[in-house]
Amino acid sequence: MTYTPAVSxxxxxxxxxxLYDIRATDAKSVVAAATELVATGLEGEGLVDLASKVVTPLTSPFEMDALVAVAREELGMKQLSFEEAxxxxxxxxxxxxxxxxxxxxQLAGWAHRAIGHEGPAVxxxxxxxxxxxxxxxFIGATPESIHEDLKQIGVQLLAIVDPWER
Structure with a gap:
């Protein structure tokens, strides 16, 4: 296992x-990420409860949402608006x-499915x-030109300040 600094x-x-907030990932991914936080030495009863949760097909989404809410509060990571999330x-x-x-x-397809044409303008x-x-x-593009477009789009979107780091 590779250990990563707490910031990353x-x-x-x-x-x-x-991703969990917009329902684009499953509860197991949030539990795994919480486990990594606990492994770096962060503590808090809610965070440990989330990190310790065994997720099965029978796990209630309401129970997961409650565990996530407590861990979020402990970490000072407020609930974001849908657009921010x-x-x-x-x-x-x-x-x-x-x-x-x-x-x-895959990135473009995810964006089309998860965000759609009615999603945030940005x-x-x-x-x-x-x-x-x-x-x-039909549009005179190539995979390479689209890749270059994605790099520019990525730079612009990553420049948006993380709402949890403000």
Whole structure:
């Protein structure tokens, strides 16, 4: 197991929390991220309870939401508006893409499904890249040009201040 400094582990917890808040990840991911926080020495009864939760198909979403709420409060990570959570979740996905965990198409497809054309305006350039992949031969784009577009979009979106770090 690789140990990571607490700051990056907290960012990973924030990534999972934002994805959980918009229902784009499962409870197991939030529990794993909480476990990493506890392993770095962060304490708090609610955080430890979340990190210790065994998630099964029978685990109540209401129970998980309650555990997450207590851990969130202990960590000073307020409940975000839907738009803020969506932007923060998108930043998480962009970081995964930059680390090579997602392909260009996977990132764009996730954005199209999770955000959609009715989502926050600031995310629409990313959402539209999925359409670009579908119409690549008609719009004069190439996978490489779309990749360059994604890099520029990623830089812009990662420049948005993390609402939990303000």
């Amino acid at each position: 582990v907290r960012q990973r917890f924030g990534d999972e929390l934002a 969506t932007v923060r979740a998108t930043q998480a996905q962009i970081r995964r893409w930059l680390h090579g965990d997602l392909t260009d198409r 995310l629409q350039e990313l959402v539209v890249t999925d359409d670009m992949f579908d119409e690549i031969e």
